[in-house]
Amino acid sequence: MKIKNLSISFVFPIYNEEKRLKFLFKNITQYEKKNNENEFIFVNDGSKDKSLEYILDFIKNKNKRYKLISYKKNMGKGYALKMGVKEAKKDWILTLDTDLSVKLIQINNWFKVYKLKYNSVYFGSRNHSKSILEAKLHRKIIGNILNILLKVIFKKNVYQIKDTQCGFKLYPKKIAKKIFKNIFTFNFAHDIEILIKLNKQRIKVVELPVKWKHYSESKVDIITDSFKIFFSILKMKNKL
Numbered sequence: 001m002k003i004k005n006l007s008i009s010f011v012f013p014i015y016n017e018e019k020r021l022k023f024l025f026k027n028i029t030q031y032e033k034k035n036n037e038n039e040f041i042f043v044n045d046g047s048k049d050k051s052l053e054y055i056l057d058f059i060k061n062k063n064k065r066y067k068l069i070s071y072k073k074n075m076g077k078g079y080a081l082k083m084g085v086k087e088a089k090k091d092w093i094l095t096l097d098t099d100l101s102v103k104l105i106q107i108n109n110w111f112k113v114y115k116l117k118y119n120s121v122y123f124g125s126r127n128h129s130k131s132i133l134e135a136k137l138h139r140k141i142i143g144n145i146l147n148i149l150l151k152v153i154f155k156k157n158v159y160q161i162k163d164t165q166c167g168f169k170l171y172p173k174k175i176a177k178k179i180f181k182n183i184f185t186f187n188f189a190h191d192i193e194i195l196i197k198l199n200k201q202r203i204k205v206v207e208l209p210v211k212w213k214h215y216s217e218s219k220v221d222i223i224t225d226s227f228k229i230f231f232s233i234l235k236m237k238n239k240l
Contacts, residue, residue, distance in 0.1 A: 006111060008038045009088035009173070010096065010104070013080035014055070015045040017098045020215075021054045024098055031104040039065040043084045046074035078183060078190025085171075085180040091118075093176040097167035102210045106168065110208055121175060121198055123161065124168030125207035134213040153233055161205060164191045168210055175203060189232035196236070 012024070028040060042059070044052045052070055059066040069083050081095050094107055102124055116122060126133055147162065165188070171179070175198075185193040198205055 006035065006037060006108070007091040008107065009041060009084075009090040009093045010038060011041045011043065011081060011084035011088060011093060012096065012098050013043050013045055013077045013084065014047060014051050014098050015074055015077075015080070016047050016049045016051060018047075018049040018051050018054055020099050021051060021058070024100060025054075025058045027100055027104055035108070039067065039088070039090055041067045041069065041084045041087055043080040044068065044070035045076070045080040046072055076186030076190075077188060078186035078193075081190065082180045082183055082186075085176050088173065088176070091173055093171045093173055095167065095169050095171075099215045101212050101214065102166070102168040106210055107170065110170070114208060116170070118172040118174070120204040120206050121172070122170040123163065123205055123207050124166040124210040124212070125161075125163040126166050126210065126212050127162035128207055128209040130209035132209075132211045153237060161195060162207060164195055166210065166212070168212075185232055185236060187228055187232055189229040189236065192229070192233055193236055 010028075014021075017024075032038075042055045044055060055068055055070075059068060067087060069087060071083075084095070085093055096102060096104075106124070110116060110122065125131060147164070169191075179194055179197050179201075183190055183193050183197070195205065
């Protein structure tokens with residue numbers, strides 16, 4: 001379905017994603033057939049595989065709405081998103097994962113069903129009552145444990161957000177530029193820093209439902225990355 005005057009910058013952080021890119025490119029091509037007012041920003045975060053080669057081949061001979069940012073050193077997802085948001089030009093900026101756990105078309109559904117406003121930020125939430133999930137139980141458990149830890153560390157209800165780690169997030173351009181410009185957390189805990197900054201600036205964060213599917217080749221190590229996020233949050237508390 002096409003939403004009139006929908007202007008979105010899609011930002012994809014990419015690190016060693018050669019096995020997923022064919023699937024991503026196919027979905028972008030299908031989406032573009034009915035939604036051609038957007039831009040797509042690929043941030044190659046120091047990939048060591050053929051990701052850069054595949055992206056260059058995909059955007060070759062395409063218009064200026066397809067952009068590539070690339071650097072040699074792997075800096076982390078938060079840094080990649082920071083670089084992508086910096087270059088984004090459209091009215092809305094959507095950050096999402098390369099594996100498309102949440103498909104592109106989800107954003108059209110959001111705009112059709114909900115009245116999205118330029119003074120709020122929208123987080124996809126796997127814990128929303130209307131979300132549809134295909135996920136392993138242990139991922140849900142780890143996510144719930146993380147939210148409990150956040151409540152304990154910050155002595156409050158994490159601003160009522162039930163799912164901080166879903167990669168599908170929509171920002172009005174002005175808000176995204178302001179928030180991402182100053183983030184200093186570049187691993188998977190960057191979502192937490194963003195949430196805290198939004199709260200401090202009294203910017204409303206709304207959780208919306210998603211259709212989410214877990215893919216087995218995910219780059220996230222549930223145990224290891226959960227510990228990294230936990231220690232990052234402890235450091236974050238002293239800086240914010």
